Amino acid sequence: MKWISIFCCLSLLMGPCPSSWAGVVDESELDIQTREIAKTLRCTVCQTENIWESGAPLAQQMRNVIRERLAQGQTPEEIRAYFLSRYGDYILMQPPKRGINWLIWLGPFLLLFFGSLLLLREVIRWTRATPPAPPPPTLDERARQRLDRELHSES
Amino acid sequence: MSRGTQITLIVILVGLFALFYQGLWGDPRHIPTVLIGTKAPTFIGPDVETGRPISLDQFRGKVVVLNFWASWCYECRVEHEHILRLHREFQHDPNFVMLGVNYQDELSDAQRYLQRFGSSFPHVRDVKGTIAIDYGVYGVPETFVIDQHGIIRYKHVGPIVGPTYDDLKQHMLMPLLTGTEPSTL
Structure with missing residues (x-):
């Protein structure tokens, strides 16, 4: 009886899981495409989120627009071009690779490259400018005899 | 070094x-708008107060001021009396039309808002948010001016008050309604 009760409790607890799994499994091609496009577009009222992740009503409406346009047969490129024509480059999560935007894409690599060059140049210059270490002073006869004595006495 | x-x-x-x-x-x-100089997207939607359909096409050939607002928006309340004043100043010109677009709002809230603060021109309800997206709206209030040829000539994000009001009136609406080229705002 005890085991039946435990089994029933576990069944009740597990109950909601299959339906939520089903939601994921049943994701249609339209849902997938909507998600992929929505992830590339910025939520204009929350600014740091894309419209797929945003809970803002405008983001929800934008997702609906994407879905409707996909259902009408538009391609992802056409849908992105539509949003771009309404909001400009700002709507894109990744700035397009053209014009001044190349500075954003290449800037960090250029800074790293030229910074490394500068660092390398300075290290080479510093190592060249540093005089080599002077040779150790030679032992005079008295010091050498003393050293021999001490070494022999230890052995 | x-x-x-x-x-x-x-x-x-x-x-x-x-x-x-x-x-x-x-x-x-x-954020610089990409819509200035482009054809104004047409739309159709129910009137907030009467429910009758309103279309932008029915105002073809006129200068249209399009004001996006919502009852929950504090800045819309701030600008509301100025928007009504703007309408009063130009309503006698047969080439002037003012349209409100109610954005992301409950119908009852929008109707109460208009009853409380006053309404002298029609307001379209943006039921699915598509009008706002078509106009690249970020938030409310936002105001657009569409010229006689259906081209978007002006966009302002924020309330139409103070110097913005004067600029809109003197440097955009008056030139457009008198057939002269407005200065760039």
């Missing part, structure tokens, strides 16, 4: 700092 390299590094650092400073103190609302 040579003197020349030092100067170059200082110039780069000052440039980066200036960019950062500008971004820090610039107006975050200022």
Whole structure:
């Protein structure tokens, strides 16, 4: 009886899981495409989120627009071009690779490259400018005899 | 490090700092619109007060001021009396039309808002948010001016008050309604 009760409790607890799994499994091609496009577009009222992740009503409406346009047969490129024509480059999560935007894409690599060059140049210059270490002073006869004595006495 | 390299590094650092400073103190609302000079998207929607359909096409050949608002928006309340004043000033011109677009709102809230604060021109309900998206709206209030040829000539994000009101009236609406070229705002 005890085991039946435990089994029933576990069944009740597990109950909601299959339906939520089903939601994921049943994701249609339209849902997938909507998600992929929505992830590339910025939520204009929350600014740091894309419209797929945003809970803002405008983001929800934008997702609906994407879905409707996909259902009408538009391609992802056409849908992105539509949003771009309404909001400009700002709507894109990744700035397009053209014009001044190349500075954003290449800037960090250029800074790293030229910074490394500068660092390398300075290290080479510093190592060249540093005089080599002077040779150790030679032992005079008295010091050498003393050293021999001490070494022999230890052995 | 040579003197020349030092100067170059200082110039780069000052440039980066200036960019950062500008971004820090610039107006975050200022995002250049891509819609100026383009054809105004047409739309059709129910009137907030009567439910009758309103279409932009029925105002073809007129100068249209399109004001996006919502009852939950504080800045819309701030500008509301100025919007009504703007309408009063130009309503006798047969080429002038003013349209409100109610954005992301409950119908009952929008109707109560108009009853409380007054309404002298029609307001379209943007039921699915598609009008706002078509006009690249970020938030409310936002105001557009469409010329007689159906071209978007002006967009302002924020309330139409103070100098913005004067600029809109004198440098945009009056020239458009008198057939002269408005100055760039």
